Amino acid sequence: MRALVLAGKEQFDLVDLQHTSPAENEVALRVAATAICRTDAKMWKSGHRDLVLPRIPGHEICGYIEEDPEKLYTIWPGSACGSCSACRNGRENLCPEMQIIGFHRDGGFAEILNVPESSLLKVPKGLKPSVATLAEPLACAIHGIKQSRTTGNDRVLVYGAGTLGILISLAAIDRGASVSLTDPNTAKLAQSAVFRARYGIKAEARITSGSFDVVFNAASPADTLACGIHRLAPGGRFCLFSGLGGTTEHPELIFHELHYRELELIGSYGCTMQDMRDALVLLNRYRNDIGFLVERELQIEEVPTMIGSILEGKRFRHVIVMHDSKTLTSSPFQRTRTQQK
Numbered sequence: 515m516r517a518l519v520l521a522g523k524e525q526f527d528l529v530d531l532q533h534t535s536p537a538e539n540e541v542a543l544r545v546a547a548t549a550i551c552r553t554d555a556k557m558w559k560s561g562h563r564d565l566v567l568p569r570i571p572g573h574e575i576c577g578y579i580e581e582d583p584e585k586l587y588t589i590w591p592g593s594a595c596g597s598c599s600a601c602r603n604g605r606e607n608l609c610p611e612m613q614i615i616g617f618h619r620d621g622g623f624a625e626i627l628n629v630p631e632s633s634l635l636k637v638p639k640g641l642k643p644s645v646a647t648l649a650e651p652l653a654c655a656i657h658g659i660k661q662s663r664t665t666g667n668d669r670v671l672v673y674g675a676g677t678l679g680i681l682i683s684l685a686a687i688d689r690g691a692s693v694s695l696t697d698p699n700t701a702k703l704a705q706s707a708v709f710r711a712r713y714g715i716k717a718e719a720r721i722t723s724g725s726f727d728v729v730f731n732a733a734s735p736a737d738t739l740a741c742g743i744h745r746l747a748p749g750g751r752f753c754l755f756s757g758l759g760g761t762t763e764h765p766e767l768i769f770h771e772l773h774y775r776e777l778e779l780i781g782s783y784g785c786t787m788q789d790m791r792d793a794l795v796l797l798n799r800y801r802n803d804i805g806f807l808v809e810r811e812l813q814i815e816e817v818p819t820m821i822g823s824i825l826e827g828k829r830f831r832h833v834i835v836m837h838d839s840k841t842l843t844s845s846p847f848q849r850t851r852t853q854q855k
């Protein structure tokens with residue numbers, strides 16, 4: 515099987531590997547599509563806390579089992595112990611034993627990968643594989659919505675109009691909240707104009723007024739925290755959805771605001787199996803409106819030359835598409851070995 519192996523910093527090798535048979539309780543999943551997430555690009559550029567090289571990345575995956583190519587699955591990329599207190603309380607994303615596909619074990623930048631059978635989730639009929647890869651990032655967005663207890667009465671502000679900013683907006687709209695989106699990159703904002711108009715999502719390059727009940731940062735600049743805290747109504751919640759790319763100046767001012775106005779600072783990291791189930795319901799509900807989030811479908815050999823551009827954060831999802839399941843029998847995939855820097 516062809517696979518893209520991250521061998522070192524900024525080094526991808528496209529190789530032909532022998533696929534190892536799945537362990538007990540695992541299945542071999544043939545990849546139909548795997549999205550390239552900004553985290554994958556960051557790993558390629560500078561590594562990651564949970565990454566051991568060499569590794570096949572890819573955690574936003576849609577695939578099928580050889581015997582039944584018509585039935586598509588997506589996967590919850592985690593693998594938790596199932597018995598610690600986090601796992602027992604339905605917070606398996608916080609399991610200390612967590613093993614993540616594409617980080618701790620090989621992922622979906624390959625034609626086949628082995629996954630725990632328990633992590634498979636059926637994709638609703640008719641959903642394109644590239645669109646189905648949005649289930650994982652949407653599940654993370656839904657997780658943030660749950661963590662922040664967003665309801666239909668809330669005025670929500672989202673920093674960042676990238677894929678995650680749009681998916682958080684979608685999950686908030688689905689709860690009946692009113693949503694505003696802000697991003698200094700007006701070209702980026704323009705890319706979601708049709709979607710925003712359809713769901714009444716306001717957008718501005720800079721938000722300097724207004725008051726909100728819940729603020730999310732789907733962008734890493736450190737000032738999103740201080741600015742977002744200022745925009746909160748008394749009793750409001752700030753959901754730290756993205757890690758901050760630096761330290762905020764005068765953090766004591768943020769703590770003063772938390773204290774005097776009874777604000778809450780809430781963390782959100784990854785997603786649970788239930789969030790993935792909820793995400794598939796939403797993907798199906800909004801299937802006609804979210805296709806624009808898949809900006810481009812590409813071949814696996816194109817990844818090494820374009821991965822750097824993902825880092826700029828100016829693009830929606832780029833999705834690697836493998837052999838089309840429906841034409842699999844008529845187009846056996848290549849078995850040539852290629853090395854690419």
Ligand SMILES: [Zn+2]
Pocket residue numbers: 551552553573574651
């Ligand atoms: Zn991701």
Ligand SMILES: [Zn+2]
Pocket residue numbers: 594595596597598599600601606609610611
């Ligand atoms: Zn656990």
